Amino acid sequence: xxxxxxxxxxxxxxxxxxxxxxxxxxxxxxxxxxxxxxxxxxxxxxxxxxxxxxxxxxxxxxxxxxxxxxxxxxxxxxxxxxxxxxxxxxxxxxxxxxxxxxxxxxxxxxxxxxxxxxxxxxxxxxxxxxxxxxxxxxxxxxxxxxxxxxxxxxxxxxxxxxxxxxxxxxxxxxxxxxxxxxxxxxxxxxxxxxxxxxxxxxxxxxxxxxxxxxxxxxxxxxxxxxxxxxxxxxxxxxxxxxxxxxxxxxxxxxxxxxxxxxxxxxxxxxxxxxxxxxxxxxxxxxxxxxxxxxxxxxxxxxxxxxxxxxxxxxxxxxxxxxxxxxxxxxxxxxxxxxxxxxxxxxxxxxxxxxxxxxxxxxxxxxxxxxxxxxxxxxxxxxxxxxxxxxxxxxxxxxxxxxxxxxxxxxxxxxxxxxxxxxxxxxxxxxxxxxxxxxxxxxxxxxxxxxxxxxxxxxxxxxxxxxxxxxxxxxxxxxxxxxxxxxxxx
Numbered sequence: 178x179x180x181x182x183x184x185x186x187x188x189x190x191x192x193x194x195x196x197x198x199x200x201x202x203x204x205x206x207x208x209x210x211x212x213x214x215x216x217x218x219x220x221x222x223x224x225x226x227x228x229x230x231x232x233x234x235x236x237x238x239x240x241x242x243x244x245x246x247x248x249x250x251x252x253x254x255x256x257x258x259x260x261x262x263x264x265x266x267x268x269x270x271x272x273x274x275x276x277x278x279x280x281x282x283x284x285x286x287x288x289x290x291x292x293x294x295x296x297x298x299x300x301x302x303x304x305x306x307x308x309x310x311x312x313x314x315x316x317x318x319x320x321x322x323x324x325x326x327x328x329x330x331x332x333x334x335x336x337x338x339x340x341x342x343x344x345x346x347x348x349x350x351x352x353x354x355x356x357x358x359x360x361x362x363x364x365x366x367x368x369x370x371x372x373x374x375x376x377x378x379x380x381x382x383x384x385x386x387x388x389x390x391x392x393x394x395x396x397x398x399x400x401x402x403x404x405x406x407x408x409x410x411x412x413x414x415x416x417x418x419x420x421x422x423x424x425x426x427x428x429x430x431x432x433x434x435x436x437x438x439x440x441x442x443x444x445x446x447x448x449x450x451x452x453x454x455x456x457x458x459x460x461x462x463x464x465x466x467x468x469x470x471x472x473x474x475x476x477x478x479x480x481x482x483x484x485x486x487x488x489x490x491x492x493x494x495x496x497x498x499x500x501x502x503x504x505x506x507x508x509x510x511x512x513x514x515x516x517x518x519x520x521x522x523x524x525x526x527x528x529x530x531x532x533x534x535x536x537x538x539x540x541x542x543x544x545x546x547x548x549x550x551x552x553x554x555x556x557x558x559x560x561x562x563x564x565x566x567x568x569x570x571x572x573x574x575x576x577x578x579x580x581x582x583x584x585x586x587x588x589x590x591x592x593x594x595x596x597x598x599x600x601x602x603x604x605x606x607x608x609x610x611x612x613x614x615x616x617x618x619x620x621x622x623x624x625x626x627x628x629x630x631x632x633x634x635x636x637x638x639x640x641x642x643x644x645x646x647x648x649x650x651x652x653x654x655x656x657x658x659x660x661x662x663x664x665x666x
Contacts (some may be wrong), residue, residue, distance in 0.1 A: 223641040228292030230640035233300035246309035265476030265484030269486040275380030279362040282620040301643040304358040306642035337373040354379030364504040387506035407531040408508035419517035419608035427468040429494035433475030448563035450501030452552035491516035515616040526572030533576035540610035
């Protein structure tokens with residue numbers, strides 16, 4: 178009888194732990210607004226197998242009683258009903274197409290992998306889905322700065338309050354946050370919001386856009402903190418062919434630049450990334466080559482190319498520049514790869530390399546290091562955080578390249594010639610690698626496939642993280658199906 182009593186005591190302890198975890202008090206009771214998250218992006222019929230871990234997708238409105246989002250409300254997302262030009266779009270933009278809609282796509286990936294559980298008590302991990310407040314933030318910015326409409330609603334406050342409340346949950350306290358998955362993806366997040374979403378005193382698994390959003394900045398610390406994933410982008414090309422013979426343009430680039438060079442007195446007013454873009458565009462244009470289409474022009478600036486035209490030109494180009502700007506990350510590397518245009522990273526400072534351990538960027542991209550850096554303010558008394566000698570080390574390359582994969586030039590004037598000098602077999606190898614690797618940067622399935630390759634990579638990383646927590650005893654064991662049946666009886 179003694180072994181049976183011991184087993185019953187263990188089961189009773191698990192039941193008590195589960196009941197304690199299910200005490201979900203609400204922050205704003207009875208203040209819910211209707212949610213219309215009808216993306217219809219993937220169907221549940223595409224779930225073909227179960228994942229090795231279970232993940233609960235936490236909705237602050239449903240689970241905490243916080244304000245929710247009606248995406249048809251123009252106060253929350255005005256871009257679906259009119260052409261606002263957000264992201265360079267010339268047509269109305271749906272909220273799931275927004276480049277920072279990562280939370281929604283993470284939810285889709287979790288659901289379609291079979292990892293999702295609707296029972297918090299059975300979850301290994303808890304993903305905090307802040308899609309509503311990220312979308313609301315973009316809507317509020319537009320209304321405030323473009324339409325002059327001001328109100329007292331602050332979606333940033335909701336994000337902060339949700340995270341402050343979750344840190345009181347037993348699952349957070351017991352694991353120091355390591356059972357929670359957070360995604361502070363937008364690099365323009367206010368510091369208070371960023372600190373709330375990934376508090377450096379705890380250890381949540383962080384899914385983000387660049388390593389500057391992580392607590393520990395060293396390259397070797399990336400994997401133990403989380404993942405750097407690609408931006409959401411709409412460049413899906415059914416049956417795209419990187420080897421297409423019609424790629425007549427050698428080098429393409431469009432992006433916002435500083436209006437002046439680093440030697441100009443106004444130079445210190447701009448980020449080193451924007452100054453690098455200006456310097457490289459100026460250098461490329463001196464060649465007067467007809468197969469070089471390199472110009473400055475941000476997505477929402479007057480006279481900018483429509484985003485659809487930018488993508489069309491990428492599809493007709495062999496190489497596309499991927500350069501840091503105001504921040505190290507952007508969607509350009511992903512857009513280039515999905516357009517079959519070989520990404521060309523030039524630095525320092527370096528543009529972010531997403532999923533560096535899951536994508537063979539060395540095989541599918543070109544990396545060029547410039548020895549003489551003139552676009553970083555040398556006088557630290559004039560410098561600012563994003564244009565300071567420290568960015569040369571802070572905005573580092575997110576991957577260790579194999580020997581011989583980094584090209585070295587003395588000045589930016591040599592970049593175009595270095596690309597032109599690459600043998601045809603090198604270009605062919607890069608394009609063939611793109612055909613293998615590009616869809617690992619896309620949140621929708623590749624043609625003919627049921628699930629997103631990127632989504633599968635991310636969920637596998639999450640399940641690996643969950644297994645590591647189980648091995649350390651941080652995730653408590655779940656009752657097996659037989660004990661669940663006995664308890665039910």
